[in-house]
Amino acid sequence: MIFVWDDSYNVNIKTIDDQHRKWLKLINELYEHAEGGKALENMAYLKAAFDSAIAYTKYHLRYEEKLLLLYEYPGFKEHKKIHDDFEKRLVHFIRRFDRITYTKPEVLLHDVILSFVDWMVDHIKNDDRDYVAFLKEKGLTDFQSTG
Numbered sequence: 001m002i003f004v005w006d007d008s009y010n011v012n013i014k015t016i017d018d019q020h021r022k023w024l025k026l027i028n029e030l031y032e033h034a035e036g037g038k039a040l041e042n043m044a045y046l047k048a049a050f051d052s053a054i055a056y057t058k059y060h061l062r063y064e065e066k067l068l069l070l071y072e073y074p075g076f077k078e079h080k081k082i083h084d085d086f087e088k089r090l091v092h093f094i095r096r097f098d099r100i101t102y103t104k105p106e107v108l109l110h111d112v113i114l115s116f117v118d119w120m121v122d123h124i125k126n127d128d129r130d131y132v133a134f135l136k137e138k139g140l141t142d143f144q145s146t147g
């Protein structure tokens with residue numbers, strides 16, 4: 001694993017921590033597929049890993065938003081806006097990924113993946129903590145899937 005889970009990422013709400021861990025794992029898998037200068041030889045695997053990371057990102061952001069709405073988090077709009085802005089960056093990542101086949105793959109991939117991880121870790125360690133504090137005040141430490 002290149003991007004190692006750090007206990008300081010834990011928010012101590014089990015479902016959210018499990019999702020954040022899985023998210024990081026998928027980005028690690030993407031990074032592994034991109035490593036070794038063999039990216040272009042293995043575009044099918046690379047594309048699958050990229051698509052999984054993007055799909056899981058969207059799943060996780062939607063899950064959080066449902067949860068925040070359900071518990072009437074006062075900062076919902078601000079948090080959703082941060083997610084929406086990141087999704088715009090994802091569109092940019094997808095465009096860059098599509099160019100990988102005909103430009104320097106390592107440079108593009110590392111750039112895309114590192115930006116992805118940077119945003120994710122920063123969001124988990126900072127933005128998500130705001131709603132976590134609110135949910136814990138309500139005594140909530142775990143959730144079943146909201147469907």
Ligand SMILES: [Fe+2]
Pocket residue numbers: 020060064124128
């Ligand atoms: Fe999150």
Ligand SMILES: [Fe+2]
Pocket residue numbers: 061064079083123127128
């Ligand atoms: Fe979030």
